[in-house]
Amino acid sequence: MTHVVTENCIRCKYMDCVEVCPVDCFYEGENMLAIDPDECIDCAVCVPECSANAIFPDTVSGLEPWLELNATYAAQWPNITRKGAVPTDADAFNGMPDKYHLYFSPRPGRAKQ
Numbered sequence: 613m614t615h616v617v618t619e620n621c622i623r624c625k626y627m628d629c630v631e632v633c634p635v636d637c638f639y640e641g642e643n644m645l646a647i648d649p650d651e652c653i654d655c656a657v658c659v660p661e662c663s664a665n666a667i668f669p670d671t672v673s674g675l676e677p678w679l680e681l682n683a684t685y686a687a688q689w690p691n692i693t694r695k696g697a698v699p700t701d702a703d704a705f706n707g708m709p710d711k712y713h714l715y716f717s718p719r720p721g722r723a724k725q
């Protein structure tokens with residue numbers, strides 16, 4: 613089991629989650645984060661930190677594509693352990709539907725360590 617970052621993180625990227633993860637298993641894309649499913653210990657402390665409500669346990673039905681996306685990009689993106697600059701327009705994208713098709717970027721972020 614693991615937790616996964618899902619669609620509403622895209623272009624919100626508040627990054628409060630990375631500050632609390634005890635095993636530093638978040639990875640930064642250009643406009644969202646991913647959790648490495650092999651490193652996550654399922655402690656759930658990141659869940660209430662996410663003001664975009666974007667982190668769920670992978671036992672929630674329908675999240676298989678997001679689990680795959682998290683595994684794929686956690687292997688490609690840089691590790692992030694400290695909160696960086698939040699996008700200035702993050703609040704405007706919080707809750708917007710269909711963000712994956714509109715805005716998902718496979719490019720890596722520039723994690724500040």
Ligand code: SF4
Nearest residue numbers: 621626627629662664
């Ligand atoms: S706190 Fe939520 S929205 Fe922010 S980066 Fe983490 S998962 Fe994404």
Ligand code: SF4
Nearest residue numbers: 633652653655656658
């Ligand atoms: S559930 Fe725990 S170990 Fe997994 S990403 Fe969240 S804080 Fe890190």
